Amino acid sequence: MLDALIQGILLGGYYAILAAGLSLMFGVVRFINLAHGDLAILGAYLVLFAVEVLGLSPWVAVAATLPIMALIGWLLQATWFARTVKGGFLLPLLTTFGLGAVLQNGMFGLFGSDTKSLGNHIGNLSWASWQLPFGISVGQLPVITFVVAVTVLGTLQLVLSFTRLGRAIRATASDPEAAELSGIDARAVHRAAAAIAVALAGLAGAFLAMRALINPYAGPAQLIFAFEAVVIGGIGSLWGTLIGGIVLGVAQSLGATVSAQGFQLAGHLVFLAVLGVRLYLAHSRNLGGWRSLLPALKPGRKPAARLQHATSEGRS
Amino acid sequence: MSTYRTISSRNVTRRQFIKSATAAAGGAAAMLAVPASVRSAFAQGDEVIRVGFVGPRSGPLGVFGEGDAFLVEQFNAHMADGVQVGDKRYGIQLVLADTQSDPVRASQVAKDLINGEAIDLMLASSTPETVNPVADACEAAGVPCLSTTAPWESFYFGRGAKPGEPSPFKWTYHFCFGVGNFATLYADQWSKVETNKTVGVLLPNDADGNAIRGLLLPELEKAGFTIVDPGPYENGTADFSTQINLFRDEGCEIFNTFPFPPDFPVFWRQAAQKGLAQQIKICQLAKAGLFPAELEAMGSLGYGLHAGAYWHKLFPFSSPSTGMSSRVIAEGYEVSVGKQWNQQVGANASLLDAAVAALASSGNPKDKAALAQALSVLKAETAVGLVDFTAGPVPNCATTGVVGVQWVKASEGAWEYDLNIVSNADHPFVPTTADMTAYTLQG
The missing domain is CATH 3.40.50.2300 (Response regulator)
Known part of the structure; x- marks a missing residue:
């Protein structure tokens, strides 16, 4: 039980990195990127390319890939996403769905359908472990992934809280037009957010490739986990995304101790339960009346730094 | 609200865009169509047997079909003079189709081959997701079909046959390993x-x-x-x-x-x-x-x-239809594709071998019933060893080692x-090449 809990928490670190970009895009740009998983796989392939063809060491390759992924995100937002978001709610879904198909088949064309992994390039790290008391062992790679997740999300949270860019991002998330009136270039902010989001996707892809095998068609399966982590943790909240990832990972590994088939089922059930509660709360708020008092009775449910809280009223 | 430049502001009208995009798409389609039907010396006339060859050549299962272009090239060179059936000689024309690793697409391309390409024999290979939909389409249309590389249980029971009952399949035949x-x-x-x-x-x-x-x-x-x-x-x-x-x-x-x-x-x-x-x-x-x-x-x-x-570079068998020994197939694949050989190349070669043997023993390869009859009693030497439908575990299926x-x-x-x-307990004709060792971490 304790073992399943620890493994689940560590797995949650990966989900959090994967979901953070999706959450940021939705919270700031209000854009649902269905190609997020495929962008993660693209990042993994770029790292693999840097390692196998250019001969860089894996961690250098990851560091070199992130700016490239950020540039891709910036360009996508500047040339594509910003246009589609004007076309209504459906158009971003359709275009990013199409982008996903293009990425999958483009990667198939460039890299073939052979499964690939970064695990064989990082020596023993892909399977080395530390022994803990009570016969529990934790893999070094999952621990590193988790630490990176906490570091990255913490840094981003600091950026959002204390820097000029962070203030601009929060202001834009809250109300883009009012932010523009105050002298913020909302489009530039959106591009910055997209750049961060796609870079995070690439980082997640690199960790996925270290832990597992990837192929050009592996993206959509990852997107599902990212979505679940985002919804569980609360859209637009970075710490919430980390919590969401951990809850998802723990639910999965605890589910697997109940029944081997319970791994994904438990994750999906927790996701559906949280989604149901959120919908119910939103519904009650809209209805007003006595039920609207329910969330207000629990002040702990409204952390101040939450972006989601701000976005829910910001839609013009 | 800020405005963005639209496409028309870049001196490209919608009409021009559609025109050039259509031309580009048409060109791409033409490029794809050329290698899709590989034509042999006997490309015209009644005396040519048309054989559809369906497999996953792109998509997640694409690795299964990576050797097909190489095999088809060797097949066309080796079978350029056609196949002798009784006292008559027929040319063989392979018509390739790609399932894109999708069962629905597999069914569609099989129907296209049957209705649009007038094929006499269908071949399908690699995973139940490819083999079963193709076989179903052939069974429905009354076209003989031979397939491999999917456990025979999933081909036979997976398509609705019941243990102990007569086989419900008249047109579709399969050889592979099973449980x-x-x-x-x-x-x-x-x-x-x-x-x-x-x-x-x-x-x-x-x-x-x-x-x-x-x-x-x-x-x-x-x-x-x-x-x-x-x-x-x-x-x-x-x-x-x-x-x-x-x-x-x-x-x-x-x-x-x-x-x-x-x-x-x-x-x-x-x-x-x-x-x-x-x-x-x-x-x-x-x-x-x-x-x-x-x-x-x-x-x-x-x-x-x-x-x-199910196949190995050191199998002591040859592929009659491509004229290569197992070793030559593996080495030719490595040169042609630039990757290490894999089992599927030999398995696909064996499918071509069994197909040619069935055509040769059919009496009249243009008669679909005769061809199906020939498949049901087929005994053929192939790259994976003897394929024998008379000894199969169930009708329509033969096992290989x-x-x-x-x-x-x-x-x-x-x-x-x-x-x-x-x-080699399951395949005694194949000699072992090394003693087995226990797994140890990092070898």
Whole structure:
């Protein structure tokens, strides 16, 4: 039980990195990127390319890939996403769905359908472990992934809280037009957010490739986990995304101790339960009346730094 | 609100854009169409047998079809004079179609070949997702169909046949290994290394996993193995600590799995993290571990893994239809594709071999009923050995053998891994090439 809990928490670190970009895009740009998983796989392939063809060491390759992924995100937002978001709610879904198909088949064309992994390039790290008391062992790679997740999300949270860019991002998330009136270039902010989001996707892809095998068609399966982590943790909240990832990972590994088939089922059930509660709360708020008092009775449910809280009223 | 430039502001009108886009798309379609139907010297006239060849050549299963272009080239060169049927000579024209790894698409391209290309014989290869929809389309249209590389149980029972009843299929024939082959193979291969005969099995909740659980596990228990089965799991599981802890606590020294291939490295790396891989002496893969690329992705953890193989570079058989020995097929593939040989090249060569043998023995290859009759009693020498439909486990199916193999670190040559043949109980004509060794971490 304790073992399943620890493994689940560590797995949650990966989900959090994967979901953070999706959450940021939705919270700031209000854009649902269905190609997020495929962008993660693209990042993994770029790292693999840097390692196998250019001969860089894996961690250098990851560091070199992130700016490239950020540039891709910036360009996508500047040339594509910003246009589609004007076309209504459906158009971003359709275009990013199409982008996903293009990425999958483009990667198939460039890299073939052979499964690939970064695990064989990082020596023993892909399977080395530390022994803990009570016969529990934790893999070094999952621990590193988790630490990176906490570091990255913490840094981003600091950026959002204390820097000029962070203030601009929060202001834009809250109300883009009012932010523009105050002298913020909302489009530039959106591009910055997209750049961060796609870079995070690439980082997640690199960790996925270290832990597992990837192929050009592996993206959509990852997107599902990212979505679940985002919804569980609360859209637009970075710490919430980390919590969401951990809850998802723990639910999965605890589910697997109940029944081997319970791994994904438990994750999906927790996701559906949280989604149901959120919908119910939103519904009650809209209805007003006595039920609207329910969330207000629990002040702990409204952390101040939450972006989601701000976005829910910001839609013009 | 700010405005963006639209396409028309860049001096490209909508009309021009559509025109150039259509031209580009048309050009691309034409480029794709040319290699799709490879024409031999006998491209015209009644005396040409048209053979449809369906397989996954793009998409996630694309690796299965990577050798097809090479095989077709060799086939066309070797069969340029056609095939002798009775006292008449026919040319053979292969018409290739790509399923894009999609069962729905497989069904569609099969129907297109039947209705649009007027084929006389259909060939299909690689996984039930390809073979079953193609066979169903042929059964419905009354076109003879020969297929391989999917367990025969999933071809036969998976398409609605019932055990003990007469075969419902008139037009479709299949040769491949089945569950029985694994029972014979494993009983022998697992006796090659001293173990406590306790087997941990990891079988997912999918068609293959459930078939193996129902059919193979009882056979293994009869053979004296103790089975530890943590139960079915869903493909795509990212954490296997429960299963690993169970196998470790039960003291399993043999491990056997039929996973969705990308799941295996996740499991095995975690098994190494948690000390299970250090305890396992035989790690027997099926479904995963077919292709060298999968092993290369495992790095040093892959040295010493055990598997089964339905074809090998060192098989003592030749492919009559392409005129190559097994070794020449493997070496030709490596030159042509630039990757290490894999089992599927030989299996696809054997499909072409069996097809030519069926055409030659049909009496009249343009008569579909005669061709189906010829398939039902076909006995053909192929790249994977003798294919004999008269001895099959059920009508419409023939079994071919599987050898036990072990992936080892290559001592020489351009590739990272070598594949040793270590057990031939299920395929006695194939000599073993090395003694089996226990799995040890990092070889």
